[in-house]
Amino acid sequence: MKGLVFHGPRDVRYETNVPDPKITSPDDVLVEIAYCGICGTDLKEFFSETPNFFPANAEDRNEITGLKAPLCMGHEMSGTVVEVGKNVNHVKVGDQVVIDPSVHCSDAARFPESQLKKGETCSQCRYGLTNICDHSSIAGLGAHSGGLADKFICSSKHAIVVPKSIPLEIAALTQPLAVSYHAVRRSGFQEGSSALILGAGAIGSAAILCCYGFKASNIVVSEPSEVRREYAKRLGATVFDPSIYSNHENELEFVIRDLRKLSPNGEGFDYAFDCSGFPATFQAAIESTVSNGTIVNVAIWGAKPIEFWPMDITRHEKKIMGSMCYTTEDFEGVLKCFDEGSIDVETTRSFITTVVDLQNGIEGGFQHLNNNKKTEIKVLITPNNHGELEYSKSYTKVFQN
Structure with a gap:
């Protein structure tokens, strides 16, 4: 052969x-x-x-x-x-x-x-x-x-x-979607919830579809690349460009402020998915979620550790979890979403x-x-x-x- x-x-x-x-x-x-x-x-x-x-x-x-x-x-x-x-x-x-x-x-x-x-x-x-x-x-x-x-x-x-x-x-x-589906499923995502996705590469873009598969009410994507933002918009997400503050000394503070403004009632997102893997995106995920919100790290990081303040989690009883790859259950979940129409086949074709x-x-x-x-x-x-x-x-x- x-x-x-x-x-x-x-x-x-x-x-x-x-x-x-x-x-x-x-x-x-x-x-x-x-x-x-x-x-x-x-x-x-x-x-x-x-x-x-x-x-x-x-x-x-x-x-x-x-x-x-x-x-x-x-x-x-x-x-x-x-x-x-x-x-x-x-x-x-x-x-x-x-x-x-x-x-x-x-x-x-x-x-x-x-x-x-x-x-x-x-x-x-x-x-x-x-x-x-x-x-x-x-x-x-x-x-x-x-x-x-x-x-x-x-x-x-x-x-x-x-x-x-x-x-x-x-x-x-199905396989690339299953990576993001696993992250959304593992988060315990509830119908009608809001989601912030940091990074609109392959995994972040797939996460948009999977959040809709779980019947998200509002999805915001933070992505510096114009090409990727345009594609995320085509998938139905509201997009934000974090690079507009790239030359400002309080860059991260302003990014988090603007992201929260895009959340329901400005109170923060129910779920945040870090699909980028940078200290700034991880901190933005933590600070852009509501009290009792859930942060999922989907990104694969390098070997260098990062710092964050645990009280950002403890004071507001937020949850941080990791998500790795997929199981057969995630393949079945993606196919079910396709079959039922909660993930649109023609949108996915793009x-x-x-x-x-x-x-x-x-x-x-x-x-x-x-x-x-x-x-x-x-x-x-x-x-x-x-x-x-x-x-x-x-x-x-x-x-x-």
């Missing part, structure tokens, strides 16, 4: 002789890939001399699976089931599915060369918190081959059936800015996205050249031979 194969740092190749995946376990599901997205993490792995997920040494094996490069990339995928193992009963041949690409220690038994001890399972996985597994990894990012290939194989528990109302190109956006076939995936996918980060949102690769590639008029550019 065809695939985009990671051989080592800065060595990803389009190949036409990748071995076809085969059913080896009674719980396996074989999927023909329709679409697979490229995210910022994929870009970093593709271009970096020192990747974070794939091992820098191509001979190193993944702890859970025991596998090593070469492996196909790609983890944001949708497709159609073409074969199932004899014990699989919740999905069947012909079902359209999305894949939860997380790989955790409870998956180790499926891989004969796993580096984990037989039966070893961390406490988080025992409680169903697979998103914070001690050994967590991701298909298409070093655990095992991913969705930038004609076909993909996994345990059936990682395949979630897509309702027929949802097109497969939209279904391919995330897709380029569709490219697999053989053009390096130049028209990875390199194009890397060179056009300010205008591109989501690049999809379609290994099996689905029809949407031919008639897609809404996408910015379509690469096709």
Whole structure:
């Protein structure tokens, strides 16, 4: 089969002789890939001399699976089931599915060369918190081959059936949306509540849709980039530019003041989601919420610690929590929102800015996205050249031979 194969740092190749995946376990599901997205993490792995997920040494094996490069990339995928193992009963041949690409220690038994001890399972996985597994990894990012290939194989528990109302190109956006959905779900978001989102990159933009999925009454997004603000506005949010005070000595104080003015009755927001990960955005999240409000850190921070005054939390009984990745429940939640219409399919379609076939995936996918980060949102690769590639008029550019 065809695939985009990671051989080592800065060595990803389009190949036409990748071995076809085969059913080896009674719980396996074989999927023909329709679409697979490229995210910022994929870009970093593709271009970096020192990747974070794939091992820098191509001979190193993944702890859970025991596998090593070469492996196909790609983890944001949708497709159609073409074969199932004899014990699989919740999905069947012909079902359209999305894949939860997380790989955790409870998956180790499926891989004969796993580096984990037989039966070893961390406490988080025992409680169903697979998103914070001690050994967590991701298909298409070093655990095992991913969705930038004609076909993909996994345990059936990682395949979630897509309702027929949802097109497969939209279904391919489920994984990136699931990150934000998990944050909103974890916050305990209540219908009719207000939300502040700090940062309108991919995760922040997805958080807008997910807050609406939870029936938010008012969403404000703080974002310095004009392009991102305009996109957040198109998604239905009220936008604020914090950079207007960038040359003022009381910059943060004025930003917080203006953000609170945009909240209901000027009293603050019920929930704040920091999707940026800077000391200023974290402090703004804390001070822009109501008493008893909830602050969720969704951003991935660098190694340097920051300072904040605990009494900002204690005096007003505010809650701070973290949110990491997603679980299968979040995939199901996103799909339910699509199916019920609380997340609009056509609005979500605006995330897709380029569709490219697999053989053009390096130049028209990875390199194009890397060179056009300010205008591109989501690049999809379609290994099996689905029809949407031919008639897609809404996408910015379509690469096709």
